[in-house]
Amino acid sequence: ETGVTQSPTHLIKTRGQQVTLRCSSQSGHNTVSWYQQALGQGPQFIFQYYREEENGRGNFPPRFSGLQFPNYSSELNVNALELDDSALYLCASSLKFGAETQYFGPGTRLLVL
Amino acid sequence: SQQGEEDPQALSIQEGENATMNCSYKTSINNLQWYRQNSGRGLVHLILIRSNEREKHSGRLRVTLDTSKKSSSLLITASRAADTASYFCATDRNDYKLSFGAGTTVTVRA
Numbered sequence: 001e002t003g004v005t006q007s008p009t010h011l012i013k014t015r016g017q018q019v020t021l022r023c024s025s026q027s028g029h030n031t032v033s034w035y036q037q038a039l040g041q042g043p044q045f046i047f048q049y050y051r052e053e054e055n056g057r058g059n060f061p062p063r064f065s066g067l068q069f070p071n072y073s074s075e076l077n078v079n080a081l082e083l084d085d086s087a088l089y090l091c092a093s094s095l096k097f098g099a100e101t102q103y104f105g106p107g108t109r110l111l112v113l
Numbered sequence: 114s115q116q117g118e119e120d121p122q123a124l125s126i127q128e129g130e131n132a133t134m135n136c137s138y139k140t141s142i143n144n145l146q147w148y149r150q151n152s153g154r155g156l157v158h159l160i161l162i163r164s165n166e167r168e169k170h171s172g173r174l175r176v177t178l179d180t181s182k183k184s185s186s187l188l189i190t191a192s193r194a195a196d197t198a199s200y201f202c203a204t205d206r207n208d209y210k211l212s213f214g215a216g217t218t219v220t221v222r223a
Contacts, residue, residue, distance in 0.1 A: 033211075035213075041216075042203075042213030042214050043213045044213070045211065048210055056210055058210070090156065100143075100144055100146075100161055100205060102158070102211065103158065104148075104156040104157070106154050107153075107154060107155055109153075
């Protein structure tokens with residue numbers, strides 16, 4: 001157990017809907033990253049937040065957005081869901097910006113119908 | 114696109130045997146990390162090797178890094194049923210955003 005929690009564990013949505021996924025970082029960690037893992041693939045970096053500011057983004061469209069709160073918990077929002085958004089969404093926290101080791105949560109599995 | 118590629122895609126071994134998997138990557142890195150994932154759940158950090166290191170050990174794990182060939186290997190010795198999982202290499206290009214390969218699925222038979 002890493003101390004990183006995510007909710008919900010599973011979610012089913014229909015195409016066009018919006019979804020919010022939540023992540024609670026390990027205590028004391030001020031940096032959080034979000035990854036998308038399609039079935040049979042490795043995780044793909046979506047974006048990273050440090051002290052409530054977005055700090056880098058992967059190759060994902062603007063309909064993927066995020067927030068980090070003062071207590072360092074985080075949200076991933078996806079608008080206008082597409083079938084290809086079906087994946088496991090992982091958040092990972094690290095002790096400080098630049099820390100090399102990231103601690104992953106158990107993930108939220110999203111199915112878009 | 115994914116920075117790393119693992120080889121083989123899948124590996125089946127008998128309990129007690131060693132398991133070796135390889136990772137190749139494309140650009141220069143700050144460090145390379147190996148993660149384990151059980152049954153499509155969260156990733157567990159196994160070991161980190163920096164670009165100026167060549168070999169690192171942690172328990173039954175041995176990792177090597179050859180920056181001239183842009184490749185790394187993970188060796189699991191004396192495998193156990195609990196080692197059944199997917200293993201991913203991830204590269205950090207000094208921007209703290211990990212780039213993962215597609216992974217190697219390891220099955221340890223009793």
